[in-house]
Amino acid sequence: MGIVDQPLLWSAFLGFLLFMLGLDLFVFQRKAHVLGVREALAFTILWASLALVFCGGVYRFMGSRAALEFLGAYLIEFALSVDNLFVFLTLFTFFGVPHAFRHRALFWGIFGAIVMRITFILVGIHLVRRFDWLLYVFGVLLIYTGIHLVFQKNEQADIRKNPVFRALERFFPITKGYDSGHFFVKVGQKWMVTPLFVVLVMIETTDIMFALDSIPAVFGVTLDPFIAFSSNAFAILGLRAMYFALAGLMELLRFLNYGLALILVFIGVKMIAGHFYDIPILWTLGVIGGILAATTIASVLYPHRPHKRA
Numbered sequence: 001m002g003i004v005d006q007p008l009l010w011s012a013f014l015g016f017l018l019f020m021l022g023l024d025l026f027v028f029q030r031k032a033h034v035l036g037v038r039e040a041l042a043f044t045i046l047w048a049s050l051a052l053v054f055c056g057g058v059y060r061f062m063g064s065r066a067a068l069e070f071l072g073a074y075l076i077e078f079a080l081s082v083d084n085l086f087v088f089l090t091l092f093t094f095f096g097v098p099h100a101f102r103h104r105a106l107f108w109g110i111f112g113a114i115v116m117r118i119t120f121i122l123v124g125i126h127l128v129r130r131f132d133w134l135l136y137v138f139g140v141l142l143i144y145t146g147i148h149l150v151f152q153k154n155e156q157a158d159i160r161k162n163p164v165f166r167a168l169e170r171f172f173p174i175t176k177g178y179d180s181g182h183f184f185v186k187v188g189q190k191w192m193v194t195p196l197f198v199v200l201v202m203i204e205t206t207d208i209m210f211a212l213d214s215i216p217a218v219f220g221v222t223l224d225p226f227i228a229f230s231s232n233a234f235a236i237l238g239l240r241a242m243y244f245a246l247a248g249l250m251e252l253l254r255f256l257n258y259g260l261a262l263i264l265v266f267i268g269v270k271m272i273a274g275h276f277y278d279i280p281i282l283w284t285l286g287v288i289g290g291i292l293a294a295t296t297i298a299s300v301l302y303p304h305r306p307h308k309r310a
Helices: 007-028 037-062 064-095 099-130 134-151 163-171 195-219 225-246 256-273 281-301
Strands: 184-187 190-193
Touching (some): 007 099, 064 225, 099 134, 099 225, 163 195
16 A cells, blocks of 8 residues: 555655654754653553554554554564663663753654655565565575574674764764754854764664665565554554663563574564465464563563672
8 A cells, every 4th residue: 555556645644653743852852851751651551552553443443454464564563672672781881872952853763764664665565576586585585684692702893893873974074062952053154963863863873774684574464555654653663661660670581582583583474474374363473572571571581680799
Protein backbone atom coordinates (compact mmCIF):
# COMPACT_ATOMS: atom_id res chain seq x y z
CA MET A 1 0.00 0.00 0.00
CA GLY A 2 2.29 2.75 -1.30
CA ILE A 3 1.97 6.52 -1.05
CA VAL A 4 0.66 6.76 -4.63
CA ASP A 5 -1.99 4.09 -3.97
CA GLN A 6 -3.30 5.53 -0.69
CA PRO A 7 -2.29 9.23 -0.53
CA LEU A 8 -4.97 10.13 2.05
CA LEU A 9 -3.92 7.37 4.47
CA TRP A 10 -0.23 8.26 4.18
CA SER A 11 -0.92 11.99 4.50
CA ALA A 12 -2.99 11.44 7.64
CA PHE A 13 -0.31 9.28 9.26
CA LEU A 14 2.56 11.62 8.35
CA GLY A 15 0.47 14.54 9.63
CA PHE A 16 -0.04 12.67 12.91
CA LEU A 17 3.73 12.09 13.23
CA LEU A 18 4.52 15.77 12.60
CA PHE A 19 1.85 16.83 15.09
CA MET A 20 3.22 14.55 17.83
CA LEU A 21 6.82 15.62 17.15
CA GLY A 22 5.80 19.29 17.25
CA LEU A 23 3.85 18.73 20.46
CA ASP A 24 6.88 17.11 22.05
CA LEU A 25 9.36 19.77 20.90
CA PHE A 26 7.34 22.95 21.42
CA VAL A 27 5.09 21.97 24.36
CA PHE A 28 6.45 19.09 26.46
CA GLN A 29 10.14 19.91 25.94
CA ARG A 30 9.91 23.66 25.36
CA LYS A 31 12.69 24.23 27.89
CA ALA A 32 15.81 22.06 28.02
CA HIS A 33 15.73 20.03 31.22
CA VAL A 34 16.82 16.70 32.60
CA LEU A 35 14.15 14.11 31.77
CA GLY A 36 13.48 12.14 34.94
CA VAL A 37 12.83 8.41 35.02
CA ARG A 38 9.17 8.87 35.97
CA GLU A 39 8.54 11.33 33.13
CA ALA A 40 10.45 9.13 30.68
CA LEU A 41 8.45 6.06 31.71
CA ALA A 42 5.22 8.02 31.19
CA PHE A 43 6.24 8.95 27.64
CA THR A 44 7.40 5.38 26.94
CA ILE A 45 4.02 4.00 28.06
CA LEU A 46 2.27 6.72 26.02
CA TRP A 47 4.03 5.73 22.78
CA ALA A 48 3.51 2.01 23.41
CA SER A 49 -0.19 2.66 24.09
CA LEU A 50 -0.53 4.72 20.91
CA ALA A 51 1.10 1.86 18.96
CA LEU A 52 -1.44 -0.61 20.39
CA VAL A 53 -4.35 1.73 19.62
CA PHE A 54 -3.03 2.13 16.08
CA CYS A 55 -2.75 -1.67 15.82
CA GLY A 56 -6.42 -1.86 16.79
CA GLY A 57 -7.23 0.57 13.98
CA VAL A 58 -5.26 -1.57 11.53
CA TYR A 59 -7.25 -4.61 12.68
CA ARG A 60 -10.53 -2.73 12.23
CA PHE A 61 -9.86 -1.37 8.74
CA MET A 62 -7.21 -3.68 7.24
CA GLY A 63 -7.89 -7.05 8.87
CA SER A 64 -6.32 -9.39 11.40
CA ARG A 65 -3.32 -10.38 9.25
CA ALA A 66 -2.28 -6.76 8.76
CA ALA A 67 -2.65 -6.14 12.50
CA LEU A 68 -0.48 -9.14 13.36
CA GLU A 69 2.11 -8.04 10.79
CA PHE A 70 2.17 -4.56 12.36
CA LEU A 71 2.59 -6.01 15.84
CA GLY A 72 5.34 -8.40 14.72
CA ALA A 73 7.24 -5.69 12.84
CA TYR A 74 6.83 -3.31 15.78
CA LEU A 75 8.25 -5.87 18.24
CA ILE A 76 11.22 -6.58 15.96
CA GLU A 77 12.03 -2.90 15.48
CA PHE A 78 11.47 -2.16 19.17
CA ALA A 79 13.81 -4.97 20.25
CA LEU A 80 16.52 -4.07 17.77
CA SER A 81 16.21 -0.39 18.71
CA VAL A 82 17.15 -1.20 22.30
CA ASP A 83 20.61 -1.96 20.97
CA ASN A 84 20.75 1.65 19.74
CA LEU A 85 20.48 2.80 23.34
CA PHE A 86 23.94 1.43 24.10
CA VAL A 87 25.35 3.46 21.20
CA PHE A 88 23.56 6.61 22.37
CA LEU A 89 24.88 6.14 25.89
CA THR A 90 28.43 5.68 24.56
CA LEU A 91 28.23 8.82 22.40
CA PHE A 92 26.77 10.99 25.15
CA THR A 93 29.38 9.77 27.63
CA PHE A 94 32.32 10.19 25.24
CA PHE A 95 31.36 13.74 24.26
CA GLY A 96 30.26 14.69 27.77
CA VAL A 97 26.82 15.88 26.62
CA PRO A 98 24.95 17.57 29.51
CA HIS A 99 21.81 15.63 30.43
CA ALA A 100 19.59 18.65 29.71
CA PHE A 101 20.69 18.70 26.04
CA ARG A 102 20.48 14.96 25.30
CA HIS A 103 16.76 15.08 24.55
CA ARG A 104 17.35 17.71 21.84
CA ALA A 105 19.99 15.57 20.10
CA LEU A 106 17.75 12.49 20.28
CA PHE A 107 14.72 14.41 18.98
CA TRP A 108 16.40 15.64 15.80
CA GLY A 109 18.26 12.35 15.42
CA ILE A 110 14.97 10.47 15.47
CA PHE A 111 13.33 12.98 13.11
CA GLY A 112 16.12 12.32 10.62
CA ALA A 113 15.79 8.57 11.20
CA ILE A 114 12.09 8.67 10.28
CA VAL A 115 12.88 10.46 6.99
CA MET A 116 15.59 7.92 6.18
CA ARG A 117 13.43 4.92 7.13
CA ILE A 118 10.54 5.89 4.86
CA THR A 119 13.03 6.21 1.98
CA PHE A 120 14.73 2.88 2.73
CA ILE A 121 11.42 1.03 3.15
CA LEU A 122 9.79 2.33 -0.04
CA VAL A 123 12.90 1.72 -2.14
CA GLY A 124 13.56 -1.66 -0.49
CA ILE A 125 10.04 -3.00 -1.01
CA HIS A 126 10.04 -1.79 -4.61
CA LEU A 127 13.30 -3.67 -5.25
CA VAL A 128 12.09 -6.82 -3.48
CA ARG A 129 8.88 -6.89 -5.51
CA ARG A 130 10.85 -6.44 -8.71
CA PHE A 131 13.70 -8.78 -7.80
CA ASP A 132 12.24 -11.35 -5.39
CA TRP A 133 15.62 -13.11 -5.08
CA LEU A 134 16.68 -10.18 -2.87
CA LEU A 135 14.68 -11.79 -0.04
CA TYR A 136 17.19 -14.65 -0.03
CA VAL A 137 20.06 -12.14 0.10
CA PHE A 138 18.41 -10.36 3.05
CA GLY A 139 17.78 -13.71 4.72
CA VAL A 140 21.45 -14.72 4.49
CA LEU A 141 22.48 -11.26 5.71
CA LEU A 142 20.23 -11.56 8.78
CA ILE A 143 21.52 -15.04 9.62
CA TYR A 144 25.11 -13.83 9.34
CA THR A 145 24.37 -10.76 11.46
CA GLY A 146 22.66 -12.88 14.12
CA ILE A 147 25.60 -15.30 14.36
CA HIS A 148 28.07 -12.40 14.41
CA LEU A 149 26.09 -10.76 17.21
CA VAL A 150 26.60 -13.79 19.45
CA PHE A 151 30.36 -14.00 18.98
CA GLN A 152 31.27 -10.34 18.76
CA LYS A 153 33.47 -9.01 21.54
CA ASN A 154 32.03 -6.37 23.85
CA GLU A 155 34.86 -3.94 23.30
CA GLN A 156 34.36 -0.20 23.26
CA ALA A 157 35.09 1.24 19.81
CA ASP A 158 37.47 4.19 19.67
CA ILE A 159 35.18 6.98 18.50
CA ARG A 160 38.16 9.16 17.57
CA LYS A 161 39.02 6.64 14.83
CA ASN A 162 35.50 6.77 13.38
CA PRO A 163 35.75 8.11 9.79
CA VAL A 164 32.64 10.29 10.22
CA PHE A 165 34.06 11.89 13.37
CA ARG A 166 37.44 12.45 11.70
CA ALA A 167 35.74 14.07 8.68
CA LEU A 168 33.75 16.40 10.94
CA GLU A 169 36.93 17.41 12.78
CA ARG A 170 38.67 18.09 9.49
CA PHE A 171 36.00 20.11 7.67
CA PHE A 172 34.12 21.87 10.49
CA PRO A 173 35.43 24.19 13.21
CA ILE A 174 34.06 22.76 16.48
CA THR A 175 33.54 24.74 19.67
CA LYS A 176 34.59 23.37 23.04
CA GLY A 177 31.34 24.18 24.85
CA TYR A 178 27.68 23.34 24.17
CA ASP A 179 26.38 26.95 24.13
CA SER A 180 22.88 26.35 25.53
CA GLY A 181 22.21 23.32 23.35
CA HIS A 182 22.57 24.98 19.92
CA PHE A 183 23.98 23.09 16.95
CA PHE A 184 25.58 26.16 15.34
CA VAL A 185 27.04 29.30 16.95
CA LYS A 186 28.68 32.43 15.58
CA VAL A 187 32.02 33.24 17.17
CA GLY A 188 33.11 36.69 16.00
CA GLN A 189 32.59 36.65 12.22
CA LYS A 190 32.87 32.88 11.95
CA TRP A 191 30.18 30.20 12.18
CA MET A 192 31.14 27.08 14.13
CA VAL A 193 29.42 23.81 15.05
CA THR A 194 29.05 22.66 18.62
CA PRO A 195 29.83 19.15 19.92
CA LEU A 196 26.05 18.58 20.01
CA PHE A 197 25.99 18.81 16.20
CA VAL A 198 28.79 16.23 16.04
CA VAL A 199 26.76 13.91 18.29
CA LEU A 200 23.68 14.43 16.09
CA VAL A 201 25.58 13.44 12.94
CA MET A 202 27.01 10.39 14.71
CA ILE A 203 23.50 9.35 15.80
CA GLU A 204 22.22 9.66 12.22
CA THR A 205 25.08 7.62 10.74
CA THR A 206 24.78 4.85 13.33
CA ASP A 207 21.03 4.68 12.66
CA ILE A 208 21.78 4.03 8.99
CA MET A 209 23.93 1.06 10.03
CA PHE A 210 21.22 -0.28 12.34
CA ALA A 211 18.63 0.15 9.58
CA LEU A 212 20.59 -2.27 7.39
CA ASP A 213 19.62 -4.98 9.91
CA SER A 214 16.22 -3.91 11.15
CA ILE A 215 14.53 -3.04 7.86
CA PRO A 216 15.35 -6.38 6.15
CA ALA A 217 14.10 -8.07 9.35
CA VAL A 218 10.79 -6.21 9.00
CA PHE A 219 10.59 -7.35 5.37
CA GLY A 220 10.57 -10.89 6.75
CA VAL A 221 7.24 -10.08 8.42
CA THR A 222 5.52 -7.74 5.95
CA LEU A 223 6.01 -6.25 2.49
CA ASP A 224 3.20 -3.74 2.93
CA PRO A 225 4.97 -0.31 2.84
CA PHE A 226 2.46 1.34 5.17
CA ILE A 227 2.63 -1.43 7.80
CA ALA A 228 6.44 -1.55 7.57
CA PHE A 229 6.86 2.22 7.92
CA SER A 230 4.21 2.81 10.59
CA SER A 231 5.62 0.02 12.81
CA ASN A 232 9.13 1.48 12.37
CA ALA A 233 7.92 4.99 13.16
CA PHE A 234 6.16 4.02 16.40
CA ALA A 235 9.18 2.01 17.61
CA ILE A 236 11.61 4.84 16.82
CA LEU A 237 9.42 7.52 18.40
CA GLY A 238 9.28 5.56 21.65
CA LEU A 239 13.04 5.09 21.61
CA ARG A 240 13.82 8.63 22.78
CA ALA A 241 11.85 8.39 26.00
CA MET A 242 12.95 4.79 26.53
CA TYR A 243 16.58 5.93 26.59
CA PHE A 244 15.98 8.09 29.66
CA ALA A 245 13.84 5.41 31.28
CA LEU A 246 16.36 2.61 30.81
CA ALA A 247 19.74 4.38 30.64
CA GLY A 248 20.71 3.12 34.06
CA LEU A 249 19.24 -0.34 33.55
CA MET A 250 20.59 -1.31 30.12
CA GLU A 251 23.55 -3.17 31.53
CA LEU A 252 21.15 -5.49 33.37
CA LEU A 253 19.93 -6.92 30.06
CA ARG A 254 22.92 -9.24 29.80
CA PHE A 255 21.20 -11.73 27.48
CA LEU A 256 19.75 -9.12 25.11
CA ASN A 257 22.29 -9.79 22.35
CA TYR A 258 21.48 -13.51 22.37
CA GLY A 259 17.77 -12.77 22.06
CA LEU A 260 18.31 -10.32 19.20
CA ALA A 261 20.60 -12.85 17.49
CA LEU A 262 17.91 -15.56 17.68
CA ILE A 263 15.29 -13.19 16.26
CA LEU A 264 17.53 -12.19 13.34
CA VAL A 265 18.40 -15.82 12.55
CA PHE A 266 14.74 -16.87 12.79
CA ILE A 267 13.58 -14.08 10.44
CA GLY A 268 16.44 -14.89 8.07
CA VAL A 269 15.44 -18.57 7.93
CA LYS A 270 11.79 -17.52 7.45
CA MET A 271 12.72 -15.36 4.45
CA ILE A 272 14.79 -18.11 2.82
CA ALA A 273 12.24 -20.86 3.50
CA GLY A 274 9.31 -18.69 2.41
CA HIS A 275 9.51 -20.04 -1.15
CA PHE A 276 8.82 -23.57 0.15
CA TYR A 277 6.74 -22.93 3.28
CA ASP A 278 5.18 -19.70 4.51
CA ILE A 279 5.42 -19.65 8.30
CA PRO A 280 2.08 -18.26 9.61
CA ILE A 281 2.30 -14.72 10.94
CA LEU A 282 0.79 -15.83 14.26
CA TRP A 283 3.65 -18.31 14.74
CA THR A 284 6.15 -15.61 13.82
CA LEU A 285 4.67 -13.26 16.40
CA GLY A 286 4.71 -16.01 19.05
CA VAL A 287 8.38 -16.84 18.41
CA ILE A 288 9.45 -13.17 18.56
CA GLY A 289 7.44 -12.49 21.72
CA GLY A 290 8.66 -15.71 23.34
CA ILE A 291 12.32 -14.92 22.66
CA LEU A 292 11.99 -11.40 24.06
CA ALA A 293 10.17 -12.66 27.17
CA ALA A 294 12.73 -15.44 27.76
CA THR A 295 15.64 -13.01 27.31
CA THR A 296 14.19 -10.55 29.80
CA ILE A 297 13.33 -13.21 32.40
CA ALA A 298 16.78 -14.82 32.08
CA SER A 299 18.46 -11.42 32.54
CA VAL A 300 16.47 -10.85 35.74
CA LEU A 301 17.05 -14.34 37.14
CA TYR A 302 20.74 -14.49 36.26
CA PRO A 303 22.13 -10.95 36.54
CA HIS A 304 25.77 -9.98 36.26
CA ARG A 305 27.69 -10.84 39.42
CA PRO A 306 30.61 -8.68 40.50
CA HIS A 307 33.97 -10.42 40.34
CA LYS A 308 35.42 -11.23 43.73
CA ARG A 309 38.90 -10.01 44.49
CA ALA A 310 41.51 -12.64 45.20
